[in-house]
Amino acid sequence: MAKITASVFTSHVPAIGAAMDLGKTKEDYWKPLFAGYDFSKQWMKDNKPDVIFLVYNDHATAFSLDMIPTFAIGTAAEFKPADEGWGPRPVPLVKGHPELASHIAQSVIQQDFDLTIVNKMDVDHGLTVPLSLMCGELDPVKDAWPCPVIPFAVNVVQYPVPSGQRCFNLGQAIRKAVESYDEDIHVHIWGTGGMSHQLQGARAGLINREWDNVWLDQLINDPVACAQTPHIDYVREAGSEGIELVMWLIARGAMSDINDGQATGPAPQLRHRFYHVPASNTAVGHVILENV
Numbered sequence: 001m002a003k004i005t006a007s008v009f010t011s012h013v014p015a016i017g018a019a020m021d022l023g024k025t026k027e028d029y030w031k032p033l034f035a036g037y038d039f040s041k042q043w044m045k046d047n048k049p050d051v052i053f054l055v056y057n058d059h060a061t062a063f064s065l066d067m068i069p070t071f072a073i074g075t076a077a078e079f080k081p082a083d084e085g086w087g088p089r090p091v092p093l094v095k096g097h098p099e100l101a102s103h104i105a106q107s108v109i110q111q112d113f114d115l116t117i118v119n120k121m122d123v124d125h126g127l128t129v130p131l132s133l134m135c136g137e138l139d140p141v142k143d144a145w146p147c148p149v150i151p152f153a154v155n156v157v158q159y160p161v162p163s164g165q166r167c168f169n170l171g172q173a174i175r176k177a178v179e180s181y182d183e184d185i186h187v188h189i190w191g192t193g194g195m196s197h198q199l200q201g202a203r204a205g206l207i208n209r210e211w212d213n214v215w216l217d218q219l220i221n222d223p224v225a226c227a228q229t230p231h232i233d234y235v236r237e238a239g240s241e242g243i244e245l246v247m248w249l250i251a252r253g254a255m256s257d258i259n260d261g262q263a264t265g266p267a268p269q270l271r272h273r274f275y276h277v278p279a280s281n282t283a284v285g286h287v288i289l290e291n292v
């Protein structure tokens with residue numbers, strides 16, 4: 001059977017993608033940020049999954065105010081990097097996994113989570129920047145991402161957005177879905193976006209290092225409590241875009257210590273933890289957990 005072997009958590013700031021695409025990673029501003037991912041790139045090579053289930057948010061690229069799915073699963077065979085205003089990022093095409101994605105859609109919907117099925121969409125920095133951070137710089141034509149990717153888009157842009165608790169519960173349903181797929185493959189689940197940042201209004205530029213790190217401690221060590229963080233705390237403490245963090249709870253809820261909503265199994269192994277301020281307007285957090 002298929003199994004989830006690890007979860008990866010990382011911020012997705014678009015300027016990080018631009019720094020990679022424009023050859024700026026060695027500049028003083030960017031060096032410490034990219035140094036935090038040196039371990040991760042080697043770890044990706046040593047722990048190459050067969051499929052990445054990548055939880056991210058679309059930023060009015062594939063969706064708009066015309067249509068706002070709360071949870072959307074990409075079932076297509078491929079996903080093009082989107083043009084976000086400066087042309088598409090020069091990164092490889094993202095290959096999907098229609099068979100596993102369709103199986104997960106079937107299983108998760110039957111577990112009473114209503115997903116939107118997306119057979120065609122472009123993917124923005126929310127998805128391509130985490131891939132670039134974990135896989136390094138790749139030639140858009142000659143290279144390929146290391147494995148197929150199932151994009152899973154969560155609405156954290158337009159209220160009402162799902163609660164952290166619902167995301168955590170959904171993670172458990174996704175794990176059940178993966179574990180009922182009849183092929184011996186290894187799946188990574190990635191939770192992306194966050195950490196504290198606010199891009200507009202009177203508090204634009206807000207970063208809360210202390211709150212971010214307490215939240216990370218909880219995500220790793222007490223995820224059941226972390227899932228109970230109310231919306232208002234994210235917005236108040238981590239800024240309006242800090243709400244992207246609820247997506248990390250989908251990946252955490254899918255880890256094998258979580259059973260029936262409680263952390264009753266052996267805790268996952270913490271392989272890497274990194275925090276850096278700032279990248280553009282955002283605090284960058286990054287964690288790798290492996291199931292034991």
Ligand code: DHB
Nearest residue numbers: 013014059279280281282
């Ligand atoms: C920034 C961060 C984001 O999460 C985003 O989607 C866009 C911009 C930033 O820090 O600049």
Ligand code: FE
Nearest residue numbers: 012059193244
């Ligand atoms: Fe964002």
